[in-house]
Amino acid sequence: MNDSFKRGAAEGVRRMLPLSVGLIPWALVTGVAMRSSGMSAVEATGMNLLVFAGTAQLGTLPLIASGAPLWLIVLTALALNLRFVIFSAAMAPSFEGQSWARRLSSSYLLVDTVFIICAEPMKRSDDPEWRWGCFLGPALWAWLVWQVFGLAGVLGADAIPQGWSLEFMATIALMVMLVPMTQVRAMLVAAVAGGLGAVLLRDMPLRLGVIAGIAIGIAAGFAAEHWVGRARAR
Structure with a gap:
């Protein structure tokens, strides 16, 4: 950990601290929801460690509790996490030259808040160690807060x-992260x-309306980005 890495980590954590407040109720609600769905404390803790994706965890819990088929649970989790394909593609240039181990660990630690605060600063820096610190510092902090x-x-x-209706607090936490992202037109x-x-499409069977909505949103976002790119090129 050289000085450049430390400066990047300090900058990333500084940017992350205000958004950490939104992670707390969301993590609490997810923990409570896992237990309420019938999971033991060990199972819930294991899911939190392995999945580390609040939206996917909350989205699949009703399916798990209702005994839905495994393929539907997996499909729902994948659909709810499709946005990370976009996030990863957007951040990939900032990891150019990094080792395979760093890229792999980054894929596990990437969450919405880290993307929001790190994507642009990492693009602007030419120092790979600063970029790595700017990502890893807030990512590890977010992981710790969540766990x-x-x-x-x-x-x-x-x-x-x-x-106490903590579910409503989780919705607020999601909105806090959503608002900064919507400053980008495609988002x-x-x-x-x-x-x-x-x-x-909420009346579709097996909660497939959520998956359909995600697909519609991704398609619309890609189309908007394409149109914006063409407009800029003119």
Whole structure:
């Protein structure tokens, strides 16, 4: 860890701290939800460590609890995480020249908040060690916050009153992360199209309306990005 790495890590963590507040209720809600779905504390903690993707965890829990077929659970998790394909592609140039081990660990640690705060600063830097520090610092911090408060939700699920409505806090946390992303036109189009699609198709069987909405949002986002690119080229 040279000085350049440390400066990058410090900058990344500084940017991450305000958004960490939104991770806390989301992690708590996810921990409680896993226990409420019938998982043991060990199973819930294992899922938190292995999956490390709150949206996918919350989205698949109703399917797991209802005994849905495995293929549907896997398909739902993949669909809910499709945005990371876009995030990864956008950040890939910043990892040019990095080792395979670093790229692999980055794929596990990449979350929405890290993409929001790191993508642009990493693009602007020509120092690979600074870029690596700028990613790894906030990514590890986000992982730690998620695991600690997720575990708190798992262990304290029985003690949290049902009337607290923590699910609403999780929705607010998601909105806090969504708003900065919608400053990019393609992201805004994707969010609106995907949200409308999911609402209009909510009556589809096996909760496939959510997957359809995600597909619509991704297609709309790619189309918007293509149109914006063509407009700039003129």
